Amino acid sequence: MVSKAYRFGIEEEYFLSDAESRGIARKISPHFIEAAQAAFPNELQREMLQSQIEVMTPICENMAQARLSLSRLRAGLAAIALDHDMLLLACGTHPSAVWSRQRATEAKRYDGIMRDLQMLGSRNQLCGLHVHVEVPDEDLRIGIMVRMLPYLPLLLALSTSSPFWQGRRTGLMGYRLCAYAELPRTGLPELFTDAADYHAYVETMMASGAIRDSSFIWWSIRPSEKHPTLELRVADSCTRLDDTLAIAALYRCLVRHLARKPALNGKLTAASRAIAAENIWRAQRYGLHGGFVCADRRAMRPVAEVLDEVLAMLAEDAAALGCGADLASCRSIVAGGTSADMQLAIFEEARAGSGGQDAGMRAVVDWLAAQTRAGGNGQAGTTLRGAA
Template identity: 40%
Template sequence: SARDHVVDLRSKLATLAGERGLKIASVGTHPLSHWRDQLITEGERYAQILKDMQSLARANLIFGLHVHVGIPNRDTAIHVMNQARYFLPHIYALSVNSPFWVGQDTGLKGYRLKVFERFPRTGIPDAFESLSEYEDYCKLLVKTGCIDNPKKIWWDIRLHPVFDTLEVRVCDAQSRVDDTLAIAALIQAIISKLFKLFRRNTTFRLYRRRLLDENRWRATRYGIDGKLIDFGHETEVDTRSLLNELLEFVATEVNELGSQREMAHIERIMREGTGADRQLATFARTNDMKAVVDQIVAETYEGLAVSA
């Protein structure tokens, strides 16, 4: 199962770290670590990114949860991507786990996205009328020397250039295994629902990226504690209320996919708070950033075959 896979990978990584006197921590941004102190992974790809992006690459000390959902037909996938753009802020609000940056409280629940926005070709993509329009866009970027391959398109959601998947890249890395699986299952259910609706010729109005960016900012700033805009009704609505509507929207898929346990955990996140909320609560209680790091480590090791 996906759960076994995640637990197994984390356990192996934690064991390797332990052999070197280290511990692992899964989080959107490290509360204390400074990017200037970090080594950059060796390899041609990272060397090229560093050459292209310079200080932007050096400062990119962030960690995301990327979720792939298989859609074998790329023509269909581009239309599902268009539709899924609307829900990216909702998903991010649930996943915010990066309130601290180089020892400072940023005042944002999800600072990671703001760090990554410094790169080109990030954020919510425009809608594409067809696969050919998207492919023409990619070809133009390659032809004009903007990129050497479509892997350097780093949107919040993208048609993966190698795998037959839609890749949702907006989420912060999650500390708890349960949070990771719940958010992945929600994304799977959303994509599955939109795929089936498209096959039935049922689609929603596509909103401009600049409008969706307003909700993306609200999710970044407030997580699940703010309001998002319901563009259909042109009104602000509590984020938790819209998330409840989203859970109702995907309920049939959840039953079919067997992810009821994960959706129950989404409801727990809505009740008890996000990873960012837990980090902020620990810091408010202790006024000690190291205590926040300890909490992240403890959550990362929950349910593993290795103790923290």
Template identity: 30%
Template sequence: MTAVIEDVAVGVEEEFHVVDPRTGLLVPKAEVFLEQLPRDRYGAELQGSVVEANSLPWLRLEDLARDLSAARRRLTKVADVAGLGIVATGSVPLVDLAALEISPVPRYEQMLDEYQLLAREQLICGVQVHVDVGDRDLAAIVLHRLAPWLPVFLAMSASSPFWLGADTGYASSRTLAWQRWPTAGPPGPFGSAAEYDRLVRALVGTGVISDQGMIYFDIRPSAHLPTLELRICDACPRVDDVVLLAGLSRALVIAECRAAEAGEPLPASARTELVRAATWRAARSGLEGELVDPADGRPAPAPRVVEGLLRRLRPVLESLGDWELVAELAAGALRRGGAAARQRSAFAPRGSLTDVVTSLIAETRLEFNEPR
């Protein structure tokens, strides 16, 4: 294994819902965007109401932020001309299932045939962070070390309180929908990339999944790039929060790669059963309740857990030159409160889910607010 610290690039994939801004309903119009935007940066997803945008990999978070903002501007420009809305959030509250369509891609059509309800109700969007880890053995080994902290990232991103027209009582109903897939959830321990690859082949061999692209672990090595993919997060309405997640993700990967190379023992909170419980807690509470603190496995207020993560990662963030930016973005996120709570606040005055979608369209348009 080789050390990981310098020149670690980070990139982001964001998924966006396409909506009718008048009614707030999801509409299967992703192709409107894909016909006009470059396919190397934008792509289709399972549902025809979702479009994905891919950033380039960047060393500086400020450059990543500008890339993400530019991608949203391009989407918004197309949306405005077409009379559509673009929304970055885990779920959209207003859905007419009969009006939606699977993207016309053979792989997605096969998934609909095989998975039925799971595919029809895949009305969710996430954000994925890709962090360079050039050594695949190290990438596989570190998965289990990272897992206890992933629920904190979920809590910071949780933005899907409404599902099919109702308040679920959860901050991230997307997590509930996502975890129904047969390979979703936290990964177990691996001793090498070869061991990880054997498991992937075994899962494909069961016939339950069709290919390695259906490995939906909360974090996984990329199948085709030298990166780790953090996949647990809801899509975030504010691009500031995406940049925050990217900065923390890179620092956490670096910190845990160092710990693995130093032979530091795994924390007790790395047990897969405990991580699953902590993930449920984060999906339920978001930033507004308690989380399971990975440091001791006990409940603690969400802001305290986030602040503990910042303290843990400060040495790495400072070595990358990211500390001031990440600390300011984290303070802003805690001050505003979670996206799920903001959506409930938008709903409260008139009891209107259309108002929720209107507020999400507006937040998705906001540019990166670089702290001064």
């Protein structure tokens, strides 16, 4: 019998791109927002910059529910966007957008954040995948957050979709976290000993006026401010829905496994955290094509080998949660490449033609839009308006 425990929800952030120029949509028409909110009143919210939106699934008990929700959201929003001469893109960075030309969304929370962050707020032109998994016991939730650190680089490597920044190849497969690291209270959480230790930090930050509440803590993994969940935030927004669901299944199984095995990663040290940070960098730089530093073996291990070991460890959890098929799709990502791999291949192929750099960027945006709209059915859909 499939367990209904470890309920979860998925949030995806998307870019809105101009359908004609393929550049970022700087100022979003209020008519688009009205149409999108009418279609998805409980699942859509604005982001800090006008060129981005975020969707969220309802609370899900199985992967089929999440797939149905995100398929509906992606297809529906892509259609509404196209009606307003825009393209919906699921990726960590927009290939050609220039941060200095962005406009902030008018909202009290975002106004305060922009005053605090100044230029860094405008540079936060980044889209991520967030997965919440329910862990009702707070001490267990904080403990799992810390013990999850060694697995975060794998989750990032599988999601990389940000090889471009400001119209240039970065040389990295996942540039998003590099830009995000400019913000305060990002990166890996500290090695909190328990919930009391975590609360001592949050309460001190709030009492001093540094933050309003814990939602202003933007670590790669964090306890939710509003829900009894542990929120994964390290992943890039995944272009292909199958990749989103594979990563969500992997994270959900890891949460269950760590809950069942309280001794696993129970004695992490400052060295352990530093190695996890190094492996985060290696995931950003190389994606699936590098390796991870292994403390136990004092060696560099290929990503595929690490994944195989983790999937074998999670077999019982996948069976209990009924997500074996989505979990197995992690191997398909390794075999076929991430969104970043595809973007780079498409860019080079188009650039090699007569169009040069501009043609390469347009081709990447077209692929991103088609794959985002297609969802998980593998079909690119109809020709884009204004497509070359």
